[in-house]
Amino acid sequence: MFLVPDVVVRFFHRMASPPHFYSFTERLMPWLVAIFVLLTAAGLYGGLYLAPADYQQGDSYRIIYIHVPSAWMSLFIYVVMAIAGAIGLIWRIKLAEIVAISSAPIGASFTFIALFTGSLWGKPMWGTWWVWDARLTSELILLFLYLGVIGLYGAIDDKRVASKAVAILALVGVVNIPVIHYSVEWWNTLHQGPTVTKMDKPSIHVSMLIPLLLMALSFKFYYLIALLQRTRLELLRRERNSQWVKTMVLENK
Amino acid sequence: MTMQEFFAMGGYAFYVWTSYGLTLLVLLANVIIPVSQRKQFFSQSLKRKR
Numbered sequence: 096m097f098l099v100p101d102v103v104v105r106f107f108h109r110m111a112s113p114p115h116f117y118s119f120t121e122r123l124m125p126w127l128v129a130i131f132v133l134l135t136a137a138g139l140y141g142g143l144y145l146a147p148a149d150y151q152q153g154d155s156y157r158i159i160y161i162h163v164p165s166a167w168m169s170l171f172i173y174v175v176m177a178i179a180g181a182i183g184l185i186w187r188i189k190l191a192e193i194v195a196i197s198s199a200p201i202g203a204s205f206t207f208i209a210l211f212t213g214s215l216w217g218k219p220m221w222g223t224w225w226v227w228d229a230r231l232t233s234e235l236i237l238l239f240l241y242l243g244v245i246g247l248y249g250a251i252d253d254k255r256v257a258s259k260a261v262a263i264l265a266l267v268g269v270v271n272i273p274v275i276h277y278s279v280e281w282w283n284t285l286h287q288g289p290t291v292t293k294m295d296k297p298s299i300h301v302s303m304l305i306p307l308l309l310m311a312l313s314f315k316f317y318y319l320i321a322l323l324q325r326t327r328l329e330l331l332r333r334e335r336n337s338q339w340v341k342t343m344v345l346e347n348k
Numbered sequence: 349m350t351m352q353e354f355f356a357m358g359g360y361a362f363y364v365w366t367s368y369g370l371t372l373l374v375l376l377a378n379v380i381i382p383v384s385q386r387k388q389f390f391s392q393s394l395k396r397k398r
Contacts, residue, residue: 143354144349144354148358153358153359153360154357154358154359154360154364155357155358155360155363155364157357157360157364158363158364158367161367161368161371162367165371200378201378204374204375204377204378207374208370208371208374208375211367211370212367212370212371215363215366215367216363216367218363219360219363317375320379321375321378321379321382324378324379324382324383324386325378325382327382327386328382328385328386328389331386331389332389335389335393340393343390344390344393344394345394
């Protein structure tokens, strides 16, 4: 702890307190939304208007600006969920448990978007909506893992116990993450290999790369916004008998 | 580029705009649902108090 500045330690201590977290995130929200809107507007303008059509795929490739960032988010959120779950499991921090379970529906949504837009891109380019390719199959398993987490949490009434169970399931499922990432290299089937995240320089023109990265960043901010909304709801539900929630209900805020 | 050309997406309008439309719907739902449930939480808790 002596390596971490005192201010940072105090910040995290205060953030772990539910009423402080609740009011802080409320004040943070408009800023997050503003940054998200700016990034999205710039990314979409760059991707849908400024960037040229692909020389092979024409305009159909423009699905990339949501397909790839969504697929990245589906992996990123899963890792966040597993880490938050582990923190909750080890230190019994309520807020970490809530972050873990609140991430699940958002991660499931991004996984669904990645699969659905991939299908809509695959039909005109590959000539098929779906194929049991390694990348597609492992991403579908990821969707089932998310749904499993949501279902398991809902099935157990005691939410502290439910959080434990969910954390263990999420941690076991982490095995799938490197499988998804390397699937295109291990099994060379229909899905193309990586164009951005490889050791060499990205094999995508900069006019297409910039909007792609803008959208990736915009989706990160979206995740933060959606996560905080769910986290705050779950916090209220779990803390409904505590004094700070009762006071807030009376003030009808 | 005219507006019509832009929306035509070089003949891929259906695939491109369905992708973007669906993404918009899913992302909107993920924010609208928790916000409306929070409002519901406050109104129901208040009712129980009275």
